[in-house]
Amino acid sequence: MARVLTPQNEDFPRWYQDLVAKAELxxxxxxxxxxxxxxxxxxIWERMVDEIDDRIKETGTENASFPLxxxxxxxxxxxxxxxxxxxxxxxxxxxxxxxLDEPVVIRPTSETVIGExxxxxxxxxxxxxxxxxxxxxxxxxxxxxxxxxxxxEFLWQEGHTAHATYEDAHAFTLRILHEVYADFxxxxxxxxxxxxxxxxxxxxxxALNTFTCEAMMRDGKALQMGTSHELGQNFATAFDIxxxxxxxxxxxxxxxxxxxxxxxxxxxxxxxxxxxGLRLPxxxxxxxxxxxxxKDGEGVAETAAKLRDELKAVGVRVKxxxxxxxxxxxxxxxxxxxxxxxxxxxxxxxxxxxxxxxVRRVDGSKTPVPLESVVTAVVDALAADQAALYDEAxxxxxxxxxxxxxxxxxxxxxxxxxxxxxxDKCGVEGEATAAQSGVTVRxxxxxxxxxxxxxxxxxxxxxxxxx
Amino acid sequence: MARVLTPQNEDFPRWYQDLVAKAELxxxxxxxxxxxxxxxxxxIWERMVDEIDDRIKETGTENASFPLxxxxxxxxxxxxxxxxxxxxxxxxxxxxxxxLDEPVVIRPTSETVIGExxxxxxxxxxxxxxxxxxxxxxxxxxxxxxxxxxxxEFLWQEGHTAHATYEDAHAFTLRILHEVYADFxxxxxxxxxxxxxxxxxxxxxxALNTFTCEAMMRDGKALQMGTSHELGQNFATAFDIxxxxxxxxxxxxxxxxxxxxxxxxxxxxxxxxxxxGLRLPxxxxxxxxxxxxxKDGEGVAETAAKLRDELKAVGVRVKxxxxxxxxxxxxxxxxxxxxxxxxxxxxxxxxxxxxxxxVRRVDGSKTPVPLESVVTAVVDALAADQAALYDEAxxxxxxxxxxxxxxxxxxxxxxxxxxxxxxDKCGVEGEATAAQSGVTVRxxxxxxxxxxxxxxxxxxxxxxxxx
Ligand SMILES: [Zn+2]
Ligand SMILES: [Zn+2]
Numbered sequence: 048m049a050r051v052l053t054p055q056n057e058d059f060p061r062w063y064q065d066l067v068a069k070a071e072l073x074x075x076x077x078x079x080x081x082x083x084x085x086x087x088x089x090x091i092w093e094r095m096v097d098e099i100d101d102r103i104k105e106t107g108t109e110n111a112s113f114p115l116x117x118x119x120x121x122x123x124x125x126x127x128x129x130x131x132x133x134x135x136x137x138x139x140x141x142x143x144x145x146x147l148d149e150p151v152v153i154r155p156t157s158e159t160v161i162g163e164x165x166x167x168x169x170x171x172x173x174x175x176x177x178x179x180x181x182x183x184x185x186x187x188x189x190x191x192x193x194x195x196x197x198x199x200e201f202l203w204q205e206g207h208t209a210h211a212t213y214e215d216a217h218a219f220t221l222r223i224l225h226e227v228y229a230d231f232x233x234x235x236x237x238x239x240x241x242x243x244x245x246x247x248x249x250x251x252x253x254a255l256n257t258f259t260c261e262a263m264m265r266d267g268k269a270l271q272m273g274t275s276h277e278l279g280q281n282f283a284t285a286f287d288i289x290x291x292x293x294x295x296x297x298x299x300x301x302x303x304x305x306x307x308x309x310x311x312x313x314x315x316x317x318x319x320x321x322x323x324g325l326r327l328p329x330x331x332x333x334x335x336x337x338x339x340x341x342k343d344g345e346g347v348a349e350t351a352a353k354l355r356d357e358l359k360a361v362g363v364r365v366k367x368x369x370x371x372x373x374x375x376x377x378x379x380x381x382x383x384x385x386x387x388x389x390x391x392x393x394x395x396x397x398x399x400x401x402x403x404x405x406v407r408r409v410d411g412s413k414t415p416v417p418l419e420s421v422v423t424a425v426v427d428a429l430a431a432d433q434a435a436l437y438d439e440a441x442x443x444x445x446x447x448x449x450x451x452x453x454x455x456x457x458x459x460x461x462x463x464x465x466x467x468x469x470x471d472k473c474g475v476e477g478e479a480t481a482a483q484s485g486v487t488v489r490x491x492x493x494x495x496x497x498x499x500x501x502x503x504x505x506x507x508x509x510x511x512x513x514x
Numbered sequence: 515m516a517r518v519l520t521p522q523n524e525d526f527p528r529w530y531q532d533l534v535a536k537a538e539l540x541x542x543x544x545x546x547x548x549x550x551x552x553x554x555x556x557x558i559w560e561r562m563v564d565e566i567d568d569r570i571k572e573t574g575t576e577n578a579s580f581p582l583x584x585x586x587x588x589x590x591x592x593x594x595x596x597x598x599x600x601x602x603x604x605x606x607x608x609x610x611x612x613x614l615d616e617p618v619v620i621r622p623t624s625e626t627v628i629g630e631x632x633x634x635x636x637x638x639x640x641x642x643x644x645x646x647x648x649x650x651x652x653x654x655x656x657x658x659x660x661x662x663x664x665x666x667e668f669l670w671q672e673g674h675t676a677h678a679t680y681e682d683a684h685a686f687t688l689r690i691l692h693e694v695y696a697d698f699x700x701x702x703x704x705x706x707x708x709x710x711x712x713x714x715x716x717x718x719x720x721a722l723n724t725f726t727c728e729a730m731m732r733d734g735k736a737l738q739m740g741t742s743h744e745l746g747q748n749f750a751t752a753f754d755i756x757x758x759x760x761x762x763x764x765x766x767x768x769x770x771x772x773x774x775x776x777x778x779x780x781x782x783x784x785x786x787x788x789x790x791g792l793r794l795p796x797x798x799x800x801x802x803x804x805x806x807x808x809k810d811g812e813g814v815a816e817t818a819a820k821l822r823d824e825l826k827a828v829g830v831r832v833k834x835x836x837x838x839x840x841x842x843x844x845x846x847x848x849x850x851x852x853x854x855x856x857x858x859x860x861x862x863x864x865x866x867x868x869x870x871x872x873v874r875r876v877d878g879s880k881t882p883v884p885l886e887s888v889v890t891a892v893v894d895a896l897a898a899d900q901a902a903l904y905d906e907a908x909x910x911x912x913x914x915x916x917x918x919x920x921x922x923x924x925x926x927x928x929x930x931x932x933x934x935x936x937x938d939k940c941g942v943e944g945e946a947t948a949a950q951s952g953v954t955v956r957x958x959x960x961x962x963x964x965x966x967x968x969x970x971x972x973x974x975x976x977x978x979x980x981x
Contacts, residue, residue: 074631076580076627077584077585077588077627077630078581078583078618081581081582081583083580083581084578085578086576086577086578086646089576089577089578092579110556110560111550111553112549112559112669113543114544114548114667115548115582115653115667116543116545116667117545118544118545121544134610134611135610137583137606137608138607138609139606139607139620140605140608141604141605142603142604142605142655143655150608153606153620160544163544164541164550167541173840179553183651184582184650186582188609188610188611199609200581200582200583
């Protein structure tokens with residue numbers, strides 16, 4: 048068979064670009080760095096949104112919608128924040144044919160505008176915690192862009208919460224990290240992630256602490272999959288988010304913010320994709336079972352319709368492809384590119400034998416299965432393949448993670464994967480040295496792999512090249 | 515009881531403004547004309563999105579995401595389109611600290627950018643119909659704004675489709691009007707709508723025909739709830755959306771576009787709201803049954819929890835309010851403002867009598883119900899109240915609709931409601947005359963109330979003041 052994609056080990060970035068184009072996931076937009084997410088790519092994002100939104104709502108957080116445009120003066124109220132974001136802003140200067148009195152920027156993130164409204168809405172301790180989230184588009188100017196991974200405009204959720212105490216805000220930041228992000232990434236995306244603390248250097252502009260989920264891609268590089276920021280009282284001070292406590296006194300709130308974006312689609316592709324295309328974890332896949340009529344023939348359409356209905360009835364997301372006027376081989380290649388977990392092939396010959404062929408995307412295995420067992424076989428395969436993808440990604444990461452004892456070795460190891468080093472053997476100086484070779488500290492964890500509340504003695508740093 | 519809102523018949527616009535603020539639905543944004551949709555308002559929009567999205571997907575349409583920013587040159591390719599939208603644009607001139615080579619505008623709508631991509635993706639007749647939709651924010655400069663109804667930024671869905679033939683495009687435009695929009699508005703929003711054809715004057719900039727759903731608000735004015743545009747070959751010509759037909763020849767496609775927006779939330783408020791607040795139709799309501807612990811007492815919490823679980827088990831969206839530290843009266847007023855269809859009140863006295871009180875928002879009726887019958891009573895009331903709201907709105911519209919025979923009478927009748935007049939007794943001249951009094955032709959229908967395919971003899975025009 049002619050190769051469809053540039054092989055991963057020949058040129059990984061090229062493989063990624065080929066896959067995004069040929070699986071019809073996304074296209075470049077007409078304006079620099081913007082993207083068009085095509086239906087196949089967007090269906091993946093919609094499934095992510097569903098799963099993440101459920102988990103966010105489980106925490107008691109409510110969705111809302113804040114404006115796209117933010118006055119420049121808002122951004123300036125938090126000194127570190129403006130320093131971090133001002134250079135990336137897209138600026139609107141005219142509207143309705145006239146120049147605006149004050150230029151406004153397209154939100155690069157919404158801490159400032161939401162801070163302004165939190166200050167209005169929070170009066171008493173009874174109004175806390177105030178737990179808000181929005182699904183929105185944001186824009187940041189980028190010199191080099193890559194579809195899904197780094198684009199001027201991206202889609203994301205941004206959570207913003209206000210709390211009465213440090214403890215409550217801190218606990219919530221970590222709850223989001225664990226129960227929303229890491230849980231979703233591991234259980235739905237089948238991507239093993241390292242949850243940890245960012246170093247001061249990698250912290251969100253204006254945060255006290257940033258917590259992160261980091262994953263290894265199939266080229267050994269790291270991708271930051273999502274972050275949860277403990278903002279302390281920085282934004283509460285800048286926006287005057289005060290409340291009357293049960294003690295009758297005024298207090299400043301403590302805030303958090305946290306987000307994941309369409310970048311996750313890029314992470315998913317690079318964590319599981321192979322030389323034939325995408326491999327979607329069954330729990331996420333918009334189409335779990337892709338039922339293909341190989342050729343028309345006596346009874347084929349009826350049997351296919353029956354199988355489709357039976358699969359639907361047990362909750363399998365099934366799509367029937369009966370486009371027999373398109374060569375079967377082309378459709379099969381396309382199904383592999385798009386990464387549907389299970390393909391069911393049914394034609395006159397199969398039907399005569401009372402069977403259908405089940406093809407598993409995870410390993411390419413093909414098994415003829417008696418028609419009456421197809422539903423059970425599909426359900427079993429979906430469960431097994433969810434686990435198989437996770438295990439494969441975990442094994443891959445473990446094989447490419449080495450413990451090192453100095454920064455030089457860390458940089459070397461980062462050529463192919465992750466390097467673990469005691470943080471006190473690296474430190475901010477080692478971090479700066481590594482950065483010169485394009486290697487960064489992805490996160491700090493306790494020696495047992497748990498997430499520290501703050502920098503504390505004995506932490507282990509994971510270094511890698513990163514997207 | 516002190517009045518909570520300005521009464522509708524005292525000052526309707528003021529009533530609306532009070533309600534949006536006190537029910538915590540939305541706030542003005544920091545930039546002129548933008549809005550903040552608060553969680554209570556956003557939950558209503560989320561339910562709308564769910565229901566509309568299901569109906570859109572039923573038509574075979576797939577969701578995608580196109581860029582926020584559109585090059586000015588795109589807008590200019592369709593002459594009528596640019597004339598209609600250029601004066602409303604918000605323009606981005608700088609990014610990353612530098613001036614852009616070409617100014618770009620924040621999309622006021624996406625026909626142009628989507629047209630550009632359709633031209634890339636459509637090659638052969640096999641690629642048609644191409645059925646796309648996106649949920650997105652758009653911006654149009656507005657001088658006078660009102661939350662939900664007319665805002666500079668709003669949230670919406672915009673569908674864009676390309677077809678091989680006039681007939682197919684035409685049928686799809688009407689399918690969206692009937693099966694997606696009118697069906698949703700009548701069955702979920704409980705708002706009776708007139709589906710009809712817009713006059714040339716009210717047509718979308720660049721369309722062949724615009725079809726619309728129009729509803730009467732409780733002040734007798736009309737609100738355009740959603741539109742479906744037949745774009746003919748205008749955009750296909752401007753963007754060169756061609757396909758190779760099964761006849762081996764090149765053809766121009768036929769396109770459509772259609773949208774509904776957060777304006778629907780405003781329409782819902784004004785179609786059903788009363789002097790105590792919002793009245794949400796049960797099928798839409800994010801909270802269908804609002805279960806209130808009146809006071810704490812022996813067994814109250816347990817019984818409430820049991821009721822809540824039983825209601826959930828039969829699929830009722832229930833919320834338990836056990837904030838007994840807030841005065842009951844205040845919570846009840848708030849529940850009325852927010853329009854939850856059913857309130858269930860439970861306190862020690864009710865419990866002692868083995869009952870709970872069911873309060874129906876639609877008519878304010880209060881009925882003590884034995885505890886074991888609460889679930890059935892709630893389910894029955896939800897169904898009955900969905901119908902009651904629709905019937906009330908329909909009766910209201912019928913009472914305020916009069917048949918007239920000249921434009922002068924139409925303008926007079928439009929002071930309180932809708933005027934129906936044979937279109938040949940009004941015509942474009944009558945339309946211009948009426949417009950001078952702020953009265954517009956909302957739609958043209960056949961005499962039997964059905965939707966004409968085009969202007970044809972014997973149509974009836976409905977005139978009204980409009981939002
Ligand atoms: Zn902790
Ligand atoms: Zn027709």
